[in-house]
Amino acid sequence: MQVRILGCSGGIGQKVRTSSYLVDHDILLDAGTGVGDLTLEEMLQIKHIFITHSHMDHVAIIPLLVDTLFSSLKQPIIVHALKETIDALQTHFFNWTIWPDFTELPSLEASVLKFEEMKIGDVYELNGRSVEMIEVNHIVPAVAYAVKTQNSIFVYSGDTTTNDSLWDKLNTYPRLDLMVVESAFANHDIHLANVARHYCPELLAADLKKLRHKPKLGISHLKPGEETLIMDECRKAFGDDWDLHQLSSGDVFQL
Ligand SMILES: [Zn+2]
Numbered sequence: 001m002q003v004r005i006l007g008c009s010g011g012i013g014q015k016v017r018t019s020s021y022l023v024d025h026d027i028l029l030d031a032g033t034g035v036g037d038l039t040l041e042e043m044l045q046i047k048h049i050f051i052t053h054s055h056m057d058h059v060a061i062i063p064l065l066v067d068t069l070f071s072s073l074k075q076p077i078i079v080h081a082l083k084e085t086i087d088a089l090q091t092h093f094f095n096w097t098i099w100p101d102f103t104e105l106p107s108l109e110a111s112v113l114k115f116e117e118m119k120i121g122d123v124y125e126l127n128g129r130s131v132e133m134i135e136v137n138h139i140v141p142a143v144a145y146a147v148k149t150q151n152s153i154f155v156y157s158g159d160t161t162t163n164d165s166l167w168d169k170l171n172t173y174p175r176l177d178l179m180v181v182e183s184a185f186a187n188h189d190i191h192l193a194n195v196a197r198h199y200c201p202e203l204l205a206a207d208l209k210k211l212r213h214k215p216k217l218g219i220s221h222l223k224p225g226e227e228t229l230i231m232d233e234c235r236k237a238f239g240d241d242w243d244l245h246q247l248s249s250g251d252v253f254q255l
């Protein structure tokens, strides 16, 4: 399995993009602004988008992606998410005011966009890869995803703060090769992290102690301008037995 980091920041700016992770060439985990860096040919290979939650930084590009590919798509792009997330997208994005409802274009029977509801614990099989939805703890209903092949497992936390559901689930896996987990804030913003339900290094360090695996660890969703501070705090808080990565758009991991 290949994991390509398209966007991994909490915001935007030069070379900084919001959450979007391309698995192989056809599975997208979240559709933040990083998707906009792909070529048309690369975008056309995306068949499935798994969305962690309804926040703008994770869904912003879906409307533009579908519109851009409209006349080239031979089959619909399928967006997988919780019911609450799909409802939010339909109500607030594809409502004919912000954007057309592409689930009925060019026709209801042959639309370019389809939503498929998943529930916590559901596993979606895709040509030798399976994608499992895992509950996390964010300010809106939110999930993590684990992508598994026969010999590798990649987990992406989406947005979350302290929880047991994710870590308990990961401990049931036989292995964990790469984990992308957020630390949106530095420790001085711990109050904000608690209110907005994100991690800061101190909160994440406490949860990492629950994990029995030692995967490659990519830290995502860093607040623009505080990347160095947050990564320094992570290194101090986690201890030095972690293979820690500050992610950047364009990074590729082969698992
Ligand atoms: Zn969020």
Ligand SMILES: [Zn+2]
Binding pocket: 010, 019, 055, 057, 058, 159, 221
């Ligand atoms: Zn976010």
